[in-house]
Amino acid sequence: MNTEIIKVGEKGQITIPIKFRENEQIKKGELLEAVDLGDGSILFTKVRKKQEFMTAMKILGEQLKKKGIDTEEKIIKMCKDVRKEVYNEGFS
């Protein structure tokens, strides 16, 4: 196991040491899941492809909840409206 000391920036940013990024093949734009272990440790894990899709869907679901579109009826109505909107923009 490798350890490195890193400094937290003004807005909470941290830089993952290059050695770790290379070892774990972490590229720019890649998503990491941060888990607070509650004992002063934070665990970062690469979000894998399958997980990435489900994470995106979960975020979408949370937005629905936040905006009060939280029943099947409301969603079906929204989807019908969007369908009409997309169709009316023209069939290319």
Next chain:
Amino acid sequence: MRVLVDTNVLIIGALDLAINKDSPEKKILELLVERKLKLVYSSKLLEEYCRIALKLKDKQFSSWIRYLIITLDSNFVNDNEIEQIKDNFKDKLPKEDLVHFLACVLGGVDYLISNNREFLKKAQNNSFSCMLPSQFLEELKESR
């Protein structure tokens, strides 16, 4: 197995994921991600998925959804092919639903899965089955 997953199924699945509710829609998302289903889609269907993501969050999120959908096990149906046959089916369905029905025809789907009962009823045909998510999962269970 090839399926066209209507926008309402994907979005209900997303809500159920967020509220941690087990539902047929959520299960369908899992099957897509596990590549047990091949998603058939057209540019219009993809646009609907992304338009909702845009309305709910922002452009960057919408682009992310687009990227994730096209990296699923999927089969894209070209707009030109749809355009070529649409007149043959023009009285079958409302115009805005027709393009999705034709994507099913051209994409050789086994199932059209939707929560829009009206759409399912009008899309009934001899080439593929039109079902609610719960009916689809039931049939999938029986076929195994």
